[in-house]
Amino acid sequence: MGYFYIAGTILFTVYGQLIIKWTMDRQGELPDGLFDKFLFLFQLVWNPWILSGFIAAFLAALSWMAAMTKFDISYAYPFMSLSFVLVFILSVLLFGEPVSTQKIIGFAFVVIGILIMR
Numbered sequence: 001m002g003y004f005y006i007a008g009t010i011l012f013t014v015y016g017q018l019i020i021k022w023t024m025d026r027q028g029e030l031p032d033g034l035f036d037k038f039l040f041l042f043q044l045v046w047n048p049w050i051l052s053g054f055i056a057a058f059l060a061a062l063s064w065m066a067a068m069t070k071f072d073i074s075y076a077y078p079f080m081s082l083s084f085v086l087v088f089i090l091s092v093l094l095f096g097e098p099v100s101t102q103k104i105i106g107f108a109f110v111v112i113g114i115l116i117m118r
Helices: 002-027 034-045 048-068 073-095 101-117
Strands: none
Touching: 002 034, 002 048, 002 073, 034 048, 048 073, 073 101
């Protein structure tokens, strides 16, 4: 069950990051004025997609708390690096973000590091 909790933490984290990026791409740029920035962001808090991202963050935190009952943090925390890898892959597929050799090598090191830590 412990790995299920880690997987839940990662998946909820990735979902939250991607859904907020997707929503913000649809909303446009942050306005210039300080009051306009505050108003823009405050209105976004009530956007159902943004709310789902916040809920995902909360569920990720609950999953992490459950994982902490099963593993030492020094063992479990490196798995969180998988969220970087998944966000990278999905941002390329969903948003057409650029891929570079440096990014691929970097993420390969992350995966290798997780395998070594395991």
